[in-house]
Amino acid sequence: MAMMKIKKGDNVKVIAGKDIDKEGKVLEAKDGKVIVEGVNMISKHTKPNQTSPKGGIVKQEAPIDASNVMYVHKGKATRIGFKFVEGKNGPKKVRYVKSTGDVID
DSSP, rough: OOOSSSSSEEEEEOOTTTTTTEEEEEEEEEEEEEEEEEEEEEEEEEOOSSOSSSSSSEEOOOEGGGGGGGEEEEEEEOOEEEEEEETTTEEEEEETTTOOOOOOO
C-alpha cells in the first residue's frame, strides 16, 4: 500500500460521513484507515474480565477511511503533499501543506 499522508498525532477534520465537520487527533493510522479521537463512536459489548470486572457496554472509536479526513493547519483543513528537501545526509522526503508550502515534518 502507498504511504499515507495522515499520521498518528495529526489534527484532522472529518469531511464526509455521519461525523462531518468534527475535528480531532489521530490516535492510530494504518492500512488506509484512521482512528480519530471522539469520532465514529460505537458501542461495544464486553464480557467481564480482569481489566473490567463488571463488563457491560463500552463506547469507543471505530476506524474511518483516511480519504474522509483532511489535515488541519492553522485552523483550516488543507491538502498534504510530498516533496524532497535537501539535507546534510542528502535529499529527504517530507510532508508539506499545499496551501502555504509549509513543511510539516
